[in-house]
Amino acid sequence: MSPRVILVTGANGGLGRAIAAAFLAESPQNLLWLGVRANRDKAESLSRENPGRCRLVELDVTRPDEWQKVVARIVSEDKRLDVLVNNAGKHHDGLLANLPFTAWQEVIASNLDATFHGCQAVLPTMISQRNGRIINIASLSALLAPAGQTNYAAAKAGVVALTQSLAKEVARIGITVNAVCPGYVDTESLAAMDGEARKSALGRVPMRRFGKPEEVAAAVRFLACPDAGYITGSILKVDGGIL
Amino acid sequence: MEDINAIQTRVKSMIVENLMLQIGVSEIKDDQPLFGPGSLGLDSVDALQLVVALDKNFGLKIPDPAAAKEILQNVGTIVAAVRQKFTGTSLAEP
Numbered sequence: 001m002s003p004r005v006i007l008v009t010g011a012n013g014g015l016g017r018a019i020a021a022a023f024l025a026e027s028p029q030n031l032l033w034l035g036v037r038a039n040r041d042k043a044e045s046l047s048r049e050n051p052g053r054c055r056l057v058e059l060d061v062t063r064p065d066e067w068q069k070v071v072a073r074i075v076s077e078d079k080r081l082d083v084l085v086n087n088a089g090k091h092h093d094g095l096l097a098n099l100p101f102t103a104w105q106e107v108i109a110s111n112l113d114a115t116f117h118g119c120q121a122v123l124p125t126m127i128s129q130r131n132g133r134i135i136n137i138a139s140l141s142a143l144l145a146p147a148g149q150t151n152y153a154a155a156k157a158g159v160v161a162l163t164q165s166l167a168k169e170v171a172r173i174g175i176t177v178n179a180v181c182p183g184y185v186d187t188e189s190l191a192a193m194d195g196e197a198r199k200s201a202l203g204r205v206p207m208r209r210f211g212k213p214e215e216v217a218a219a220v221r222f223l224a225c226p227d228a229g230y231i232t233g234s235i236l237k238v239d240g241g242i243l
Numbered sequence: 244m245e246d247i248n249a250i251q252t253r254v255k256s257m258i259v260e261n262l263m264l265q266i267g268v269s270e271i272k273d274d275q276p277l278f279g280p281g282s283l284g285l286d287s288v289d290a291l292q293l294v295v296a297l298d299k300n301f302g303l304k305i306p307d308p309a310a311a312k313e314i315l316q317n318v319g320t321i322v323a324a325v326r327q328k329f330t331g332t333s334l335a336e337p
Contacts, residue, residue: 127295130261169288172263 003029005078006224007070009061009118010088011043012036014187015137018213019085022221024050033074035059035088061088061114067121075125082129083224084122086115086159087137091152091189104151111155115162119177123170132175133224136163137216140183140239156181160235167233176232178223183239185211207240250322253300258318261296262289273319290315301325 006023010016011034020043023030032054034043040056047054057073060066074081089111092103115136126132141149142156160179167177184190184201190210193201202210216238222228223236237243245253255268258277262285276282278290285293293315297303303325305311314324 124295124298127292128299169291172288173292 003027003031004082004224005031005033005074005080006083006085007033007035007057007074007081007122008085008087009035009059009114010137011046011056012039012041013087014213015182015185015216016085016087017042017046018217019087019220020046020054022214022217023083023224024054026221026225028053031055031078033057033070035061035070037061037088059088061086061118062109064117064121067117071121071125080129081122081125082131083133083135084118085135085137085220085224086118088114089137089155091149093148093152095148096150099151107151108155108158111152112158112162115159119162119166123175126175127170127173130174132170133228134163134166134175134177135220135223136177136179137220138163138179138181138235140181140237140242142181143235143237143243163235164233171232176223176229178228178231178234178236180216180219180223181235181237181239182216183211183237183242185213185216185238187213204242205240206242209240211238211240247322247326250325251318254318254321254325257296257300258283258293261292271318273322274317276317277315293321297321297325301328303328 008016008020011020020032020034023032030053034047034054034056036043036056036058037060043056047056057070059070071081090107092107094103119134122132136159138159139152139156141153142160145153163177163179170177184205190198202208219236219238223231251273252268255271258264258271259266259268271283277285290311294305294311297305305314314320
């Protein structure tokens with residue numbers, strides 16, 4: 001496999017770190033850029049373990065100017081950008097009746113706006129290369145629309161629709177755009193749930209276990225690999241059979 | 244700075260190669276519209292590719308849709324914009 005330059009956002013989280021690790025393990029030629037913001041300890045350790053192949057870059061995904069700077073730096077240093085994984089995002093759950101508008105805005109900004117900004121920032125480079133892979137991390141919430149997640153479900157459903165629409169726009173240019181919808185995956189979000197909620201969540205999973213970040217990462221890595229060249233606009237669930 | 248003929252040929256080659264048109268460079272007329280009736284039949288995705296290709300090949304930045312509409316009318320208007328960028332002169336000047 002030829003060398004590839006890959007940018008993963010939200011790289012300090014459990015899922016982002018697993019995705020970055022999967023690309024690092026895939027080929028010694030892969031070069032990783034890890035987008036981080038406030039927290040960076042886990043991403044830093046990954047970078048230290050992979051000197052020369054894994055660089056951290058400060059990126060507030062809600063800010064288009066930061067996206068432009070980061071992509072310009074990557075292209076300046078590595079001369080190309082092959083894969084973007086829009087993984088960063090946050091949730092702020094609550095019933096809509098009581099949901100502060102700021103909680104709506106922040107979730108839409110960090111999930112949906114951020115995906116828009118990321119795609120827009122990398123497209124000129126990928127169009128110029130006539131090749132590129134964009135993988136957007138959505139969520140099963142986009143498809144299930146659970147109560148208490150109007151903001152998150154709407155944002156992720158937006159990511160799904162953005163993915164499918166953009167895929168059609170750039171298909172002929174050799175760029176694929178796909179989304180992955182993780183279900184209950186053993187990351188910080190799941191760890192933050194109380195015991196009852198975890199038990200209830202587990203009861204909804206036909207496989208009777210939570211997913212591992214590595215299992216989501218494997219799906220992302222596949223969508224980015226040459227063998228997935230004819231897959232675009234797809235929404236891949238990684239959910240243990242919930243839906 | 245290359246002469247107009249050389250730029251015209253480069254622009255036509257760029258269009259054919261980037262948009263993977265199934266026609267030869269010589270078949271594109273300088274004043275043939277790129278979009279709309281009687282045109283090469285390009286669409287908005289082709290326009291997007293042309294904007295990126297012009298930046299890459301000539302360093303010509305097209306900042307907004309209004310400028311794109313002006314510059315991407317035909318090969319002649321593209322060549323004029325390229326010349327203007329490099330020399331400050333338009334195609335209409337001697």
